[in-house]
Amino acid sequence: MSVDEKTVRRVARLARIKVADSELPKLAGELNVILNFVEQLNEVNVENVEPLTSVVELNMKKRKDVVTDGHYPKAIIQNAAASEDDFFVVPKVVE
């Protein structure tokens, strides 16, 4: 499988990365080199093979669903580009 410029445009949009139209051909070429490389996997017979979900065969640790941390909004927003009254500020999304 290989990607065309239209697909790269769609993927860039999904990934929220701005890509100029002029960059699309080069980017498609680069992505196709990688996709061609991973095509090798088609040689492998994976019939009746389960996908690996964890390298360590242990049950996921569980804990009680209680608050163990928090109540420091100032520390949470201290690195924000813009904030107001302990909220993150973003461009207006609702008219």
Add this chain to the structure above:
Amino acid sequence: MTSLTNLTIAEARAKLKAREFSALELTESYISAIEQAKILNAYVAETPDQARAMAKASDTKLAKGEGGALEGIPLGIKDLFATKGVHTQACSHILDGFKPGYESTVTQNLWDAGAVMLGKLNMDEFAMGSSNETSYYGGVTNPWRRHNSNAALVPGGSSGGSATAVAAHICAAATATDTGGSIRQPAAFTGTVGIKPTYGRVSRWGTVAFASSLDQAGPITRDVRDAAIMLRAMASVDDKDTTSVDLPVPDYEKAIGKSIKGLRIGIPKEYRPDGLSAEINAVWDKGAQWLKEQGAEIVEISLPHTKYALPAYYIVAPAEASSNLARYDGVRYGLRVPGDDLIDTYEKTRATGLGKEVQRRVMIGTYVLSAGYYDAYYVKAQKVRTLIKQDFDKAWAKVDVVLTPATPSAAFAPGEITDPVQMYLNDIFTVTVNMAGLPGIAVPAGLSSQGLPLGLQLIGKPFDEETLFQTAHVIEQAAGKFTAKSWW
């Protein structure tokens, strides 16, 4: 008198305890050494004032005969570990100005053991690279050079700053991380020791995530004993990381010096691809010979799916990265590039803040996870991963440890490799270990004809880091240690 910065952790530990010098004197020696080594570009942030304060606190403890396993030992920290109030940017533009309000579990464990922080170390952006060339802060120069040459070489990556700082003696040891070979490849390129422990041995909490099912932190050190000391201090059982495994941390140092008589060493035939350099082949054979001379049994094994580890990795790792890196949106931390609306702000921020290699991987990951391609790529790769793990499971019936080369070549020059896939091939011998979640150690085994370090890799059973230290020490005893001549 030998410079204090030439001491290993074990040596410095003994002399600090005997009060031959103070922790502050040791720290000051490193601070001046860092000043003189700026040209290597190993540090992206230096914390001399914090280092002095920590060293003074260590001296107070040492004077009372107290102190932890790393009391007064100055360390460099890879920029991937969150350090409270200190530059933590994964060497990416998108994390500009980020100073976390918390400390990673690994670094907290080190400070609890008495270690001193010298600063944050350069790395490939978000740990994506094999040459340290993708760092927003510029490349790192390997302390090693070819015979009769002044040409700069890369230190490998992604932990290039860590490997260089250890090899150049501008920290006693460094933290590093390994997703596909990012500890072991730079260790091999710089004549240092690097261990990636079993997945789950070291907490990932507070470490900037790249590919969560593959990432594992470990140390880069001057020798095998120091690696054992460092790993013991870094490892812990951590409730804040659900993949942290509930097993006590052994005293790894006790494994050093133990006989390897009767140990079965596997030599996988698939690690000898056509075109593998004669020099790498020779160092591998020599390594097997050294172990045999000490009573180990050499066993030919087969790991048939080796060849598919790298292509499967370049589906799994970008897929996980595309998900993990979605958080860099210009809202909660780091860079924001204003746009016409929220989506435009996201897109401009990410286009400006993420480097080219990171963008490529995020896009590959987004593509292989997108509707219609998920089964063909991602699920397929995870099935191949099962086969890779099964190869090793079968091998453990016949052998106790596997010996392979660490890298397919010695260090190369900046700009020498521009094709992404060629760059990815650097991890051909290391990436299987991450895919199977196993521990692997890189140990220096000799110098190339051009005078550059070459490393061997030992792969162990899950949570059997002790056998790796035991065996790596035998190689180290036979090969000797390698130190770059200072030119900086």
